[in-house]
Amino acid sequence: MLCKGRLMDAKVKRKPGGFEVILSKALYEKEAVFAATYALSGLCRNRVEPAQAGYVKVTLELLDSCPDADRARVENKFMNELIDQQLRLDLEKRYGAIRRLIVQQAFAPLDNLKAAVKKIVGRD
Amino acid sequence: MPFRFSPVASNRMLVVNEVGEFIFLDRQTFERLVSYDLAPNTGIFLDLKGKHFVTDTAVTPVIDLLATKYRTKREFLKSFTGLHMVVVTLRCNQRCNYCHASSQPTDQQRWDMTPETAVNVVHKIMESPSEVIKIEFQGGEPLLNFEVVKTVVREAKRLNRKKNKHLDFVICTNLTLVDAPTLEYCKKEGITLSTSLDGPKEIHDRHRLMRTGEGSYDRFMQNLHFSRSILGHDGVNPLMTASQESLSHFNEIVDQYAALGFQGIFLRHVNPYGYAQNDATIQSFVYPMEDFVEAYKKALLYIIELNLAGTPLVEGYACILLSRILTPFCTGFVDLQSPTGAGINGVIYDFNGEVYPCDEARMLAKMGDRRFYLGNVNRDSYLDIFTSPVLQELIEVSCVETLPGCHSCPLQPYCGADPVRNYAIQGDLVGHRPTSDFCMKHKAIIEFLLELIDQDDPGVMDVFWSWITNRTLAEVRGEAPCSN
Numbered sequence: 001m002l003c004k005g006r007l008m009d010a011k012v013k014r015k016p017g018g019f020e021v022i023l024s025k026a027l028y029e030k031e032a033v034f035a036a037t038y039a040l041s042g043l044c045r046n047r048v049e050p051a052q053a054g055y056v057k058v059t060l061e062l063l064d065s066c067p068d069a070d071r072a073r074v075e076n077k078f079m080n081e082l083i084d085q086q087l088r089l090d091l092e093k094r095y096g097a098i099r100r101l102i103v104q105q106a107f108a109p110l111d112n113l114k115a116a117v118k119k120i121v122g123r124d
Numbered sequence: 125m126p127f128r129f130s131p132v133a134s135n136r137m138l139v140v141n142e143v144g145e146f147i148f149l150d151r152q153t154f155e156r157l158v159s160y161d162l163a164p165n166t167g168i169f170l171d172l173k174g175k176h177f178v179t180d181t182a183v184t185p186v187i188d189l190l191a192t193k194y195r196t197k198r199e200f201l202k203s204f205t206g207l208h209m210v211v212v213t214l215r216c217n218q219r220c221n222y223c224h225a226s227s228q229p230t231d232q233q234r235w236d237m238t239p240e241t242a243v244n245v246v247h248k249i250m251e252s253p254s255e256v257i258k259i260e261f262q263g264g265e266p267l268l269n270f271e272v273v274k275t276v277v278r279e280a281k282r283l284n285r286k287k288n289k290h291l292d293f294v295i296c297t298n299l300t301l302v303d304a305p306t307l308e309y310c311k312k313e314g315i316t317l318s319t320s321l322d323g324p325k326e327i328h329d330r331h332r333l334m335r336t337g338e339g340s341y342d343r344f345m346q347n348l349h350f351s352r353s354i355l356g357h358d359g360v361n362p363l364m365t366a367s368q369e370s371l372s373h374f375n376e377i378v379d380q381y382a383a384l385g386f387q388g389i390f391l392r393h394v395n396p397y398g399y400a401q402n403d404a405t406i407q408s409f410v411y412p413m414e415d416f417v418e419a420y421k422k423a424l425l426y427i428i429e430l431n432l433a434g435t436p437l438v439e440g441y442a443c444i445l446l447s448r449i450l451t452p453f454c455t456g457f458v459d460l461q462s463p464t465g466a467g468i469n470g471v472i473y474d475f476n477g478e479v480y481p482c483d484e485a486r487m488l489a490k491m492g493d494r495r496f497y498l499g500n501v502n503r504d505s506y507l508d509i510f511t512s513p514v515l516q517e518l519i520e521v522s523c524v525e526t527l528p529g530c531h532s533c534p535l536q537p538y539c540g541a542d543p544v545r546n547y548a549i550q551g552d553l554v555g556h557r558p559t560s561d562f563c564m565k566h567k568a569i570i571e572f573l574l575e576l577i578d579q580d581d582p583g584v585m586d587v588f589w590s591w592i593t594n595r596t597l598a599e600v601r602g603e604a605p606c607s608n
Contacts, residue, residue: 038528042558084131087158088532095126098187102126102142105191106198117184124184 010079018044018061019075023082025054032085033058039081043074125186127177128534129154132571143193144449144537145175148578193452197537200454200461200469205510206254207458207470209483210245210276211262212237213269214475218298218340221331221405222365222394226490227264229335236269237475244501245473246279250287251506258292260318262472262483267301277313294318298332299347299360300340307354317351319344321362321384323370323377331367331409348384357385365394366416367409374423382435389427390440391420393565395484413561417568424572431587436596443591445573448538450592458482460540460566464522467498467515477502479509481518484544496544518543521553529557535570 011022023033037046037058044060051057060078062071092099097120101113110116114124127141137154140146149157149168156162157177162169164180172178179186214235216227228235237245249257259280261273277293284291293315302317310317321344322328329339351360364370364377374391381389393416394400394409427439447455458465467481477500480486485496496518499509509515522541524530530541545562546555557563576584590600598604 035528035532039558041556080131084129085532088128091126091158099126099142102187102190102194105187106195109191113188114184117187121183124182 010082012075012079014071014075015059018059019071021058021060021078022051023056023058025056028056028082028086029089030056032082032089035085035088036078036081039085040074040078043070043077125176125178125190128532128536130532130534132575134575138534138571138574139177140534140537141175141177141190142537143176143190143197143452145177146449146534146574147171147175147177148574196452197448197454200456200465203254203256203469205252205468205471206256206456207258207260208245208249208252209260209262209470209472210237210242211264211473211475211486212242212266212272212276213264215268216264216298217268217300217335218265219333219335221333222367222400222409226487230268235264235475237272237477239272239275241475241477241502242272242275243279244477246276246283248473248479248501248506248509250280250283250289254289256290256292258294261293261295263296264475265298265301266295267297267306270306274309277315281313292316298340298344299351300334300343302347302351304354307351311355311359316358317355317360319348319360319362320365321348321381322364322367323373324380327367327370327373327377330369331365331405358387361388362386363390363392365392366419367394368411369408371411371415371419374419375426378423378427378430378437382430382437386437388438388440388443391423392441413565417565420569421572428584428587431590431597432583436590438591441569442573442588445538445570446577446588447592449570449573449577450588457540459542462522462524462536462540463519464541464543466522466542466544467510467518471498471510473501476500479504481515482544484548488544488548495547517553527554527557529563533567535567538570539566 010024013020013022033048033056037048037060040046040060044062047059049057049059060074062074101116101120104110105113118124125141127139129137129139132138132148134148136148136150138146138148139154139157153168157172162172162178169178173180176186176190214226214228215230215232217230219227249259259276261276266273273295280291293313294317295310295315296318299317299319320332322332325339325341328341328344332340334340348360362381366374370377378389393413400406424439424442427437430437444455444457444460447453456465456469458470461469466485470482472480472483472486474480474486478489479498479501480489480496481498488495489497496514498512498514501509521527522543524533524536524539524541527541530536530539533539542562543553543555546560547553550556550560555562577588586597586600589595590597593600595606596604599606
């Protein structure tokens with residue numbers, strides 16, 4: 001299972017007022033980590049920094065306006081957000097070229113759309 | 125095929141493609157979709173195929189179809205600026221608490237637009253490539269400088285003999301100054317009136333005050349009936365502004381709009397910035413956006429019930445969003461476009477000829493921040509104004525595809541950006557989505573509408589279709605012939 005596998009590779013350490021997560025760079029790209037921390041930046045003060053080789057450390061400190069009792073909820077939210085953001089990157093790798101082709105065809109139609117589709121998808 | 129997704133409150137995944145086709149999937153089905161694990165002969169695969177999320181046949185026709193839909197959704201870009209707001213005076217005989225503009229006392233005529241500036245404004249307007257032009261007179265109270273309104277109408281119609289555009293005129297007035305000659309003129313020239321009605325007397329009079337201090341409701345009602353007697357029933361259309369007290373009275377406000385026979389209501393959140401921020405009564409009209417959203421959802425369900433019970437009334441904001449969700453067409457709504465509608469869909473000309481992309485930008489200039497000044501009709505050419513670096517920057521920072529937080533949001537095809545609001549409230553053009561009440565409001569309401577559509581209640585869907593096709597329920601249901 002895609003989601004469970006990724007969760008198992010993230011080490012979460014609870015700290016007063018927040019938590020720290022060590023993430024494997026093999027599973028999470030920089031863009032996904034930044035997008036997930038950005039998504040929670042209304043709830044937490046976030047810090048992203050290098051950890052041991054192949055890992056990155058994310059520290060999230062709950063803002064004063066966020067009750068400490070919500071820590072578990074924020075923790076779950078962050079981990080889910082991380083998976084969603086990485087999946088979005090994965091999907092963009094699969095379909096980004098098609099997305100760009102749709103936009104190009106909308107505003108500047110190609111002479112040979114079939115050929116362009118075949119080049120990207122492998123079939124027309 | 126490409127799509128964006130996000131988990132929603134109902135513990136499902138909302139999946140939306142580039143042209144706004146959407147589907148809710150349970151978690152397992154979503155995982156099967158992204159793992160290429162859906163069998164082609166299953167119902168869910170066929171649903172996804174019908175909405176162009178997947179294909180098991182030729183790819184090129186699907187891409188071509190999506191490209192056509194994408195182009196149609198972005199049609200507003202081709203038209204360029206169609207809405208031209210002209211501030212003919214800053215003078216106003218009212219002093220509403222939450223007015224964020226810069227209204228001035230009625231005896232100070234130095235705040236009036238001159239006829240010379242008005243002519244220059246019209247020349248700029250008529251240079252717009254848009255085939256459809258709406259000139260909206262604003263203030264202050266525009267009727268306090270009615271001669272300049274007439275100048276603009278006369279000059280626009282004269283120039284339009286050659287341009288041959290579709291030309292509409294609207295006067296935004298508090299109605300307290302209308303008289304028979306004014307209304308007869310409006311009727312003759314085909315001008316409609318846009319006005320403000322916040323609700324029943326006790327709600328309306330709490331904030332919409334005359335400069336002398338008394339409420340404006342009684343005079344408003346009297347002149348509403350008088351205006352309708354000359355312009356026709358639909359010649360006057362109101363907007364409401366929701367203050368804090370309004371939230372718990374939305375149903376009564378809706379009832380009043382229905383009783384007065386208005387075609388629609390636009391449940392509008394107050395914008396507490398500009399001069400409104402400094403008003404001593406600010407606590408009486410501001411509220412958290414969450415409160416507005418909850419009140420809005422309840423009121424929308426109430427309006428739907430009213431429609432089903434035989435009282436037609438459109439909720440304007442829902443109608444715009446539903447058009448974006450349920451039809452392939454674009455809708456003109458300056459406040460929620462990508463790139464922003466400010467400047468490229470609508471523009472505002474101040475009394476002194478200064479041009480701003482929107483009213484909020486004009487307000488900022490009045491408070492000393494001329495960040496969004498585009499030029500002056502008395503000195504600058506059309507091209508100087510509409511290709512100004514300021515406008516180009518606004519466009520660059522308001523494409524949702526590139527904004528942090530928006531770039532992966534599935535609601536992109538229905539939503540937009542407002543960089544001027546971001547700047548006014550959050551201090552920079554890009555804004556910060558996780559703490560933006562603009563984002564919170566639109567996201568919550570769009571998701572609410574998507575959930576209602578997904579429930580597929582026949583009555584609710586009939587009401588929605590009657591709104592977006594401007595037909596009666598009987599017409600939508602095939603029980604009466606279509607009148608339009």
